[in-house]
Amino acid sequence: MKSAALLSALAAATAVHATPTTTVKSKPRATELEPITVTGNAFFKGKERFYVRGIDYQPGGASANIDPLADPKVCKPDIEKFKTLGINVIRVYSTDNSKGHDECMNALGRRRHLCRARCQQPAVLDQPRRPHPSYNAVYLQSVFATIDAFSKYSNTMAFFSGNEVIHDHKNTTLAAKYVKATDRDMRAYIKARGYRKMLVGYSAADVTDNRMQTAAYFNCGSDEERSDFFAFNDYSWCSSDFITSGWNKKVEAFTGYGIPIFLSEYGCNTNTRNFGEMESLMHKNMTGVYSGGLMYEYTMEPNKYGIVEIKGGQDKGGVDQTGERKELPEFAAFASALKKFPAPTGDGGYSSTTKASECPPQDEHWAVETTALPAIPEGAKKYFTEGAGKGPGLKGSGSQWAGDQASTSEGGSATGTSSGSSTASSSSAAIRSTVPALNNAPLIVSGIVALFTLVGAVAL
Numbered sequence: 001m002k003s004a005a006l007l008s009a010l011a012a013a014t015a016v017h018a019t020p021t022t023t024v025k026s027k028p029r030a031t032e033l034e035p036i037t038v039t040g041n042a043f044f045k046g047k048e049r050f051y052v053r054g055i056d057y058q059p060g061g062a063s064a065n066i067d068p069l070a071d072p073k074v075c076k077p078d079i080e081k082f083k084t085l086g087i088n089v090i091r092v093y094s095t096d097n098s099k100g101h102d103e104c105m106n107a108l109g110r111r112r113h114l115c116r117a118r119c120q121q122p123a124v125l126d127q128p129r130r131p132h133p134s135y136n137a138v139y140l141q142s143v144f145a146t147i148d149a150f151s152k153y154s155n156t157m158a159f160f161s162g163n164e165v166i167h168d169h170k171n172t173t174l175a176a177k178y179v180k181a182t183d184r185d186m187r188a189y190i191k192a193r194g195y196r197k198m199l200v201g202y203s204a205a206d207v208t209d210n211r212m213q214t215a216a217y218f219n220c221g222s223d224e225e226r227s228d229f230f231a232f233n234d235y236s237w238c239s240s241d242f243i244t245s246g247w248n249k250k251v252e253a254f255t256g257y258g259i260p261i262f263l264s265e266y267g268c269n270t271n272t273r274n275f276g277e278m279e280s281l282m283h284k285n286m287t288g289v290y291s292g293g294l295m296y297e298y299t300m301e302p303n304k305y306g307i308v309e310i311k312g313g314q315d316k317g318g319v320d321q322t323g324e325r326k327e328l329p330e331f332a333a334f335a336s337a338l339k340k341f342p343a344p345t346g347d348g349g350y351s352s353t354t355k356a357s358e359c360p361p362q363d364e365h366w367a368v369e370t371t372a373l374p375a376i377p378e379g380a381k382k383y384f385t386e387g388a389g390k391g392p393g394l395k396g397s398g399s400q401w402a403g404d405q406a407s408t409s410e411g412g413s414a415t416g417t418s419s420g421s422s423t424a425s426s427s428s429a430a431i432r433s434t435v436p437a438l439n440n441a442p443l444i445v446s447g448i449v450a451l452f453t454l455v456g457a458v459a460l
């Protein structure tokens with residue numbers, strides 16, 4: 001749990017996505033890549049099965065909250081490293097669409113022809129105990145604008161509709177229907193705008209009590225409502241093995257699940273890391289049920305999971321991520337695991353038929369009482385025909401914290417009590433001291449955004 005809290009802090013730094021994209025159908029400059037599609041419970045690239053063999057990439061972590069794909073001075077040296085590693089997917093937590101992404105996205109595309117940027121959506125809900133106001137037209141405009149911005153790059157593989165919104169407190173499961181509604185709306189938007197195939201799914205926290213319910217929930221109901229995939233974060237493998245880590249049990253539990261699954265974060269830093277996870281992820285023990293995973297994480301941050309240190313990158317809130325890159329010993333270890341355990345040939349024993357799950361019943365760990373999803377807010381409907389238009393940007397008000405939502409007290413609690421572990425408070429302190437300095441814009445919303453996201457995600 002300790003690491004999960006830190007991690008969600010990072011993940012939650014997603015903040016808001018801006019998008020000045022006006023030319024929705026602008027000609028892609030990246031080498032056109034085949035989209036990743038879904039058949040049954042697996043990803044495919046054309047006729048070939050596709051496994052996520054990737055890394056989580058967010059230099060500066062939560063406190064810096066920078067978009068690494070908006071600055072060629074940051075992304076380009078890292079893309080070189082990605083090439084050395086031999087990964088095929090990156091996940092980026094924070095994207096600022098008030099900036100251009102052409103240079104980085106094209107560099108990614110040109111490199112291994114396999115690098116795909118995962119563009120994480122902001123966590124939908126600042127407060128899962130009071131989730132409804134967060135699911136609004138202002139928020140959806142921001143989400144859709146982000147889709148517009150990245151739709152022009154053929155190396156955009158997927159979007160997350162939320163990350164770790166549902167956490168270990170039972171009440172956070174109440175947020176599930178709003179995240180799922182967002183997930184549905186994102187998929188509908190991609191379709192309505194005639195974009196190339198980009199997948200949409202949810203990234204779940206490493207929480208035993210509700211992992212299976214969450215998985216079932218995002219894959220139940222009508223086809224429009226069901227996610228394209230399900231991902232979860234998993235920190236249970238500590239330089240151990242398939243059985244000691246309990247991964248064998250998880251594979252059993254997920255056997256028969258009807259959409260692709262992969263790990264959106266995996267890792268452990270209590271032992272020397274040898275990345276033996278790769279062996280099992282690429283082994284028939286798992287490939288019939290899982291489609292790979294993303295190693296957490298690329299840069300060394302205060303929570304100590306990184307494999308590359310950026311000179312000066314941890315100073316001053318991590319704002320400057322342009323320094324010299326130093327490979328830590330884990331870099332070579334990860335590269336060697338990737339090389340040693342390539343994606344298997346053949347179909348990996350996947351199941352070719354997709355299958356909806358039963359919606360989970362309400363119980364001691366799952367509070368959602370109905371399978372009905374909220375209808376899309378009236379004000380958001382026009383985006384399907386008109387497009388989302390200009391995104392509000394990291395400094396804008398277009399977020400779940402827009403308007404009066406922003407004035408709620410910290411802690412993600414409707415009662416205003418500030419809950420949370422010491423981890424949560426120290427992390428939020430870090431955010432509080434760094435983010436406002438980043439944004440001298442008249443609107444201080446982004447400072448509040450980061451604070452809320454962070455505390456909301458960690459303290460629940």
Ligand SMILES: *[C@@H]1O[C@H](CO)[C@@H](O)[C@H](O)[C@H]1NC(C)=O
Pocket residue numbers: 129171
């Ligand atoms: C969880 O939600 C219930 C019902 O709204 C509420 O009574 C309870 O106080 C909440 N628990 C916490 C810890 O917020």
Ligand SMILES: *[C@@H]1O[C@H](CO)[C@@H](O)[C@H](O)[C@H]1NC(C)=O
Pocket residue numbers: 241242243248279280283285
């Ligand atoms: C595969 O599963 C078997 C049986 O559970 C186990 O003994 C073996 O170590 C596993 N191998 C890998 C690479 O996961």
